Amino acid sequence: MDCLDRLCVHTVTCQPWKLEEAVAHFAAAGVRGITTWREAVAGRDLAEARRLITDAGLTVVSHCRGGFFPAMEAAGRRKAIDENRTVIDEAAALGAPVVVLVCGATPGQPLETSRAQIAEGIAAVLPHAQAAGVRLAIEPLHPMYAGDRSAVNTLRQANEMCAQLDSPALGVALDVYHVWWEPGLEAEIRASGEAGTLLAFHVCDWLLPTEDLLLDRGLMGEGCIDIAQIRRWVEAAGFGGWIEVEIFSKRHWARDQAAFLAEIVRAYSDHV
Amino acid sequence: MDCLDRLCVHTVTCQPWKLEEAVAHFAAAGVRGITTWREAVAGRDLAEARRLITDAGLTVVSHCRGGFFPAMEAAGRRKAIDENRTVIDEAAALGAPVVVLVCGATPGQPLETSRAQIAEGIAAVLPHAQAAGVRLAIEPLHPMYAGDRSAVNTLRQANEMCAQLDSPALGVALDVYHVWWEPGLEAEIRASGEAGTLLAFHVCDWLLPTEDLLLDRGLMGEGCIDIAQIRRWVEAAGFGGWIEVEIFSKRHWARDQAAFLAEIVRAYSDHV
Numbered sequence: 016m017d018c019l020d021r022l023c024v025h026t027v028t029c030q031p032w033k034l035e036e037a038v039a040h041f042a043a044a045g046v047r048g049i050t051t052w053r054e055a056v057a058g059r060d061l062a063e064a065r066r067l068i069t070d071a072g073l074t075v076v077s078h079c080r081g082g083f084f085p086a087m088e089a090a091g092r093r094k095a096i097d098e099n100r101t102v103i104d105e106a107a108a109l110g111a112p113v114v115v116l117v118c119g120a121t122p123g124q125p126l127e128t129s130r131a132q133i134a135e136g137i138a139a140v141l142p143h144a145q146a147a148g149v150r151l152a153i154e155p156l157h158p159m160y161a162g163d164r165s166a167v168n169t170l171r172q173a174n175e176m177c178a179q180l181d182s183p184a185l186g187v188a189l190d191v192y193h194v195w196w197e198p199g200l201e202a203e204i205r206a207s208g209e210a211g212t213l214l215a216f217h218v219c220d221w222l223l224p225t226e227d228l229l230l231d232r233g234l235m236g237e238g239c240i241d242i243a244q245i246r247r248w249v250e251a252a253g254f255g256g257w258i259e260v261e262i263f264s265k266r267h268w269a270r271d272q273a274a275f276l277a278e279i280v281r282a283y284s285d286h287v
Numbered sequence: 288m289d290c291l292d293r294l295c296v297h298t299v300t301c302q303p304w305k306l307e308e309a310v311a312h313f314a315a316a317g318v319r320g321i322t323t324w325r326e327a328v329a330g331r332d333l334a335e336a337r338r339l340i341t342d343a344g345l346t347v348v349s350h351c352r353g354g355f356f357p358a359m360e361a362a363g364r365r366k367a368i369d370e371n372r373t374v375i376d377e378a379a380a381l382g383a384p385v386v387v388l389v390c391g392a393t394p395g396q397p398l399e400t401s402r403a404q405i406a407e408g409i410a411a412v413l414p415h416a417q418a419a420g421v422r423l424a425i426e427p428l429h430p431m432y433a434g435d436r437s438a439v440n441t442l443r444q445a446n447e448m449c450a451q452l453d454s455p456a457l458g459v460a461l462d463v464y465h466v467w468w469e470p471g472l473e474a475e476i477r478a479s480g481e482a483g484t485l486l487a488f489h490v491c492d493w494l495l496p497t498e499d500l501l502l503d504r505g506l507m508g509e510g511c512i513d514i515a516q517i518r519r520w521v522e523a524a525g526f527g528g529w530i531e532v533e534i535f536s537k538r539h540w541a542r543d544q545a546a547f548l549a550e551i552v553r554a555y556s557d558h559v
Contacts, residue, residue, distance in 0.1 A: 122495055122511040126468065159431045161468035162495045162511045172470050196398065196433035198444050223394055223434045225500055239394040239434045 022283050023048025023076045025217075025261040026055040029272045034064060036272075042071040044276050048257045049073045051109055053080065053102065061108035069110070076257045077188070077215055078102065078111035081151065083119035084136030085129035085166065092132060095119070099140045107147040113214050114144070115152050115188045120166040129166035130176075138180055145184040152188035152214040153177065159228055170194050170203040177212045186212035189249065190261065192219050192232055195240045201248045208252025216249050218242050218287050219262045230265045234278060236286035246287055258287060294555050295320025295348045297489075297533040298327040301544045306336060308544075314343040316548050320529045321345045323381055325352065325374065333380035341382070348529045349460070349487055350374065350383035353423065355391035356408030357401035357438065364404060367391070371412045379419040385486050386416070387424050387460045392438040401438035402448075410452055417456040424460035424486040425449065431500055442466050442475040449484045458484035461521065462533065464491050464504055467512045473520045480524025488521050490514050490559050491534045502537045506550060508558035518559055530559060 024046050026037050034055050041049060049068055056064050068075055081102040086092045099114075106114045118133040120126065137151060144151050153173040156165035167173055173187040187207055194200055207213045220238030225231050235242055246258070260279055267275050296318050298309050306327050313321060321340055328336050340347055353374040358364045371386075378386045390405040392398065409423060416423050425445040428437035439445055445459040459479055466472055479485045492510030497503050507514055518530070532551055539547050 125513060125516070130470075157430060158468040159429065159497070159500075162493055162497075168468055169470060196430040196440055198402075198441060221434055225431070225434075228431075228497055228500065241397060244397070 019045045019280065019283070020047060021256070021258050022046050022280070023050055023257040023259040024276070024279060025050035025052065025079065025259055027052040027079070028260055028262045028279070029276060030268050032272055034059070035067065038068055038071045038073060040273060040276055042073060044280055046280070047073060048076040048259070050076050050259050050261065051078050051111060053078070053105065056105070056109065061105060065109050075109050075111040076259060077113035077115055077152070078106035078109055079115045080117045081114045082116035082165070085119045085121040085124070085132040087121060087124060092136060096136055096139045099136070100143045103140065103144050103147050103149050106149045111149070113150050113152050113188070115154050115215060117154060117156060118165045118167045120161055120163055122163055126161060126166045130172075133166060134176055134179060137176070137185065141180065141182045141184050145182070150184050150186055150214055152186050154188040154190060155193055157193040169197050170200065170207065171197070174203055174207055174210070174212070177210060186214035188215035188217065189213065190217035190219075191240050191242055191245050192217070192221060195221060195245065200245070204245075204248045204252045208254060213249065213252055213254045214256075215259060216246070216254060216256065217259045217261045219260065227265065230263050232262045232264050234262060234267065235260070235282040242287050258283070291317045291552065291555070292319060293528070293530050294318050294552070295322055295529040295531040296548070296551060297322035297324065297351070297531055299324040299351070300532055300534045300551070301548060302540050304544055306331070307339065310340055310343045310345060312545060312548055314345060316552055318552070319345060320348040320531070322348050322531050322533065323350050323383060325350070325377065328377070328381065333377060337381050347381050347383040348531060349385035349387055349424070350378035350381055351387045352389045353386045354388035354437070357391045357393040357396070357404040359393060359396060364408060368408055368411045371408070372415045375412065375416050375419050375421050378421045383421070385422050385424050385460070387426050387487060389426060389428060390437045390439045392433055392435055394435055398433060398438045402444075405438060406448055406451060409448070409457065413452065413454045413456050417454070422456050422458055422486055424458050426460040426462060427465055429465040441469050442472065442479065443469070446475055446479055446482070446484070449482060458486035460487035460489060461485065462489035462491075463512050463514055463517050464489070464493060467493060467517065472517070476517075476520045476524045480526060485521065485524060485526045486528075487531060488518070488526060488528065489531045489533045491532065499537065502535050504534045504536050506534060506539065507532070507554040514559050530555070
């Protein structure tokens, strides 16, 4: 078994587990990092959740997710900004250095309008993030989510937005699932590394066929993404942080989660 | 009812109909253009199929589809080139001025390799197309098809490939379904217009939610694409050709096709 020092598992990957189960199983399997899904800590005392995690020897790598900035009405955009401040406070309470942003898109308004509203929304919450010591990571989402989840669909766009907003508290989260197809990906990863904005690296796989747009991601090695190649590009760009396994999968969620976790650890060694 | 002079319907849009039924219904509904799916004319005498279509007052707008150039082995790539020559011959026999290319992608080899093989394959068949008086249109496919259908996923890439191969017999087919999300789409459409490579314009809609990656496209107006805006960009770029309705939809195929065709004609007037 390869070294697991940088392996992080997202709580949503083993969604059926409560936080206590996830933490105990992750620690027992040798996983050292954990990404917290907001739903996984909802309604909890976050200081206690943080103790639960750190007492097991785990590190909170990032908190998911903020974003969803666009809205037709100004009131909706203001509400989104307030909600993002709350997400940042949650991250700070959990000790998560990064909040991942799924930026949002509003059907019925042009993508360019949504993109402008995203930039405005991020600009509005950056001071709060900086004061809290939390960085925001724009996650470009696959173009199949451009309708209602994110109008930021390429690493190139995310890099451009970072350059435009130019803040030390802003960067990108790179998920192989969303950008593996992107022309010029290697150059964009290099540019992000040079700008110092590469904040997070997520892995899973693209299945052939994909049965569901949302909940049919593959375990690393089950699909067609050359994850190891993208990891080499990311590391050549200077990234040495956690490698986060984020798998939304009805199929895997229906299985015994301990067996699934063992496969994740093996797949991380074999295919990442 | 608006003028239908430029409305073309793809045979696959009303897949349950045989060619005779499609031709009769299209003509009766005032549709003047038809796109031929290879399967719709398979095993037929193509000169007779052509007469059937033109006798009904319809024009063959394009023939679908060639492409699928990449393969791991050279023999597979040679076979694809032969097959594309056959598709070109079919188009010439049908009187179709354009063959649409779904370029292909081979899981297990890098997208950059597939992209290079696509350029090589197109270059190899261009002389045959030119001799036959048929133009080839690279259709960028949505990135959700990058795994096994096309490694050309943006209009920008298609434009670059046209510039690289620089042939009067080569251009692009723009389908709103595949590129509506693309950053900088307007500029890429303008560039294609300036290069004289905008050969085809396909319309349908992106549904929210989309239930199936292949067979759940929407009728114009059912989804979130601002089709009229993209049409304005296409026309500002100098395109005045046919507007082809191409809808792969299990849901619509299960309906009465005459009722569906009537809706297509209405949706064309209202949303294109």
